[in-house]
Amino acid sequence: MKVVKFGGSSLASGTQVEKVFNIVLSDPERKIVVVSAPGKRYSDDIKVTDQLISLGEACLAGKTIEDELNAILKRYSLIAEELQVSSAVIDEIEQNLRSIMSQDKNNPVLFIEAMKASGEDNNAKLIAAYFQSKDVEAHYVSPKEAGLYVTNEPGNAQVLPESYDNLYRLRERTGILIVPGFFGYSKEGDVLTFSRSGSDITGSILANGVKADLYENFTDVDAVYTVNPSIVNHPKEIRELTYREMRELSYAGFSVFHDEALIPAFRAGIPVQVKNTNNPSAPGTKIVNNRANTNGPVIGIASDDGFCSIYISKYLMNREIGFGRKLLQILEEFNLSYEHVPSGIDDITVILREDQMDEETEREVIKRIQMELHADVVEIEHHLALIMVVGEGMRHNVGTTSRAAKALADAGINIDMINQGSSEVSMMFGVKAHDEKRAVQALYNEFFASVLA
């Protein structure tokens, strides 16, 4: 059994929904379909979800709302007309929206939650109606009916563990189940949404719940690339990568997924297949727990700038039990999250995203480190980029470090920092931000130029 999720751009118009229909029908294992709200049809189009937020805010402000309401209904109607689905479903959607709008508004946050979630909810109804109109057995299944319970955290709801047993029972249902993404219900019966990319989260939870063989995630790219296409022209695609590799890559700008979305599937060991709705015959990229290493030690290269380093040295620091812990404690008290902590014998460098600190915070942090840790030197360096060279194959490959370092040296790039832990699934190089693109290109040339895609 496969759980298949389609994003907003895959459902933005009747033409797109037809593609979805064909994709789902082409494989009888595709039993559970998770849908987003209709997304953008062209680059300055407005997503239905954003229209719903405007409508909700207008309601709360006591303004007239008929124009906003009609604009939303129009989006659904256009899709329904294009697909020749009976307008009864549009009446149902209008009724549903008017019913939400007439709800108690004493808790405006919960009101907006319900309004936002209706985008996915009503789209699921529309798509189920379309499948039915084509004589396919399909059922709209609401998260409430499925038993998808979540915590009471608006915009950041967390699945409650008991949901998984409820969801397992979906296996007994016949036909294709169309489930709206993005939200669940609290035990009190309120609608609560997940964090961003919430439909990915729903798909991942469902894949775990029904113990799917595969979680297919349809987007609008053919695959995950070995390197950012805005840095290297036409980079090679990745066919298969592990969860760990995906995480290491996505960390530095490779965000096909919002990472948290995959946790439920990851925990259940379910592979995720990234595919393109607009090019479903492309092989896509598969994210797995383990893979054979067939393509050289490195699977991808990611990079990001906007980092700074705090360098601290103190004679005999190495002898002081607790020095590192006290340093991290100070950063924690400023609510600063750090990335890496490379160290020498008597020095330690903390690498963190520089947008976390304004000049005043910076001064305060330096002062506290000097005062409380009696450091000899505390220096901040700005405008650094981190480059992650990622690949499970590095683990057993003598010489990967040497190749990477040589590629950078040959390109005349100074390595400010290196960090490679014993997991050996990645290697981090810190360079000056202005060297970032040249560094990535040099590493790509070293590891991929001669490898067939």
Place this chain on the structure above:
Amino acid sequence: MKVVKFGGSSLASGTQVEKVFNIVLSDPERKIVVVSAPGKRYSDDIKVTDQLISLGEACLAGKTIEDELNAILKRYSLIAEELQVSSAVIDEIEQNLRSIMSQDKNNPVLFIEAMKASGEDNNAKLIAAYFQSKDVEAHYVSPKEAGLYVTNEPGNAQVLPESYDNLYRLRERTGILIVPGFFGYSKEGDVLTFSRSGSDITGSILANGVKADLYENFTDVDAVYTVNPSIVNHPKEIRELTYREMRELSYAGFSVFHDEALIPAFRAGIPVQVKNTNNPSAPGTKIVNNRANTNGPVIGIASDDGFCSIYISKYLMNREIGFGRKLLQILEEFNLSYEHVPSGIDDITVILREDQMDEETEREVIKRIQMELHADVVEIEHHLALIMVVGEGMRHNVGTTSRAAKALADAGINIDMINQGSSEVSMMFGVKAHDEKRAVQALYNEFFASVLA
């Protein structure tokens, strides 16, 4: 003005003391001479300090002690006879030892402290007498007279800041001042010793106190070597290195000095010259605050085995503010001191000396990390060696990393870990312990084989 310190092997016999005399007299700047107790004359000889500890323990146990006492007096007498110094000084030493032995023994720790310190104290008297017998103006100066006050920590006394002003007044004294190393006096008048290599500490404190131009430290090696001579045959000598380089090297087995010994000289910016009593014309090695880089990027290579790594991975660890701090807190609660903490995105590796943990502690540590941090994986790997490639010149030298990594790769050695912070004065490679010697040899060949000594 120079402060000159001689170790135990430089003072083990009359012949050795004569060398010391000639060295001191050959440079009129050598005004303050710090002496150790007589050391070993041959490899299974007994140091006077160890004899004194036996004598002290016998006293505490109420045993007869004349044999032990005579053995010690014999060491001093042999030196005095060889140097043709009047036996009056031996009588003085005997009187001093008998006076210590008759002291109050209610505090056995302080009793042993006084007994141990007498080795240096009486040797200083003997050497002053020898200088005087050669018609040189020389004075024995006790730490009490000099105002060298320390904290009340037996075996680990710390200098009190007020001492430095007292010691500055030694500049006004005429002649050569012979000062015993290894101990100071508490404000209550008790003798308290420094930690190991205590005479180096005394010399360093005196150099700071009198604002010496140079602190000369005479030992029995010609120089600090670029690499451990037990791994590489006849390695090149280091002419000049910085305090930071010395620290990074000494960390992993390069212990010419007990590191803490140099803090007072380091804080005052006083260079330290390492020389050989048995070959004083050899140029030796100078430790300075800053040096010109003339000899390639790397100044030395050090290594040590006996490390282990604790590898911890957890999906989305990177998002958890406080994860690293909590981890270090757990280690601190087990009183474990760690060396480095290289990290990936969702994993972190802690490298520490493995002799700190027995199997039970290991199990406890793993359990707490699993329970409290909810880690997905916690693994300990044993039998690791760390190799430090050290040099201030690495900072501005594109390609040093590449050369080092390539040398290791060419030797077929897998790099388990790399750590290089933004100080760039050192680069750490973690390898399997059984690869340590080959790795050091490969790096030595890369960085030194073609460089003239």
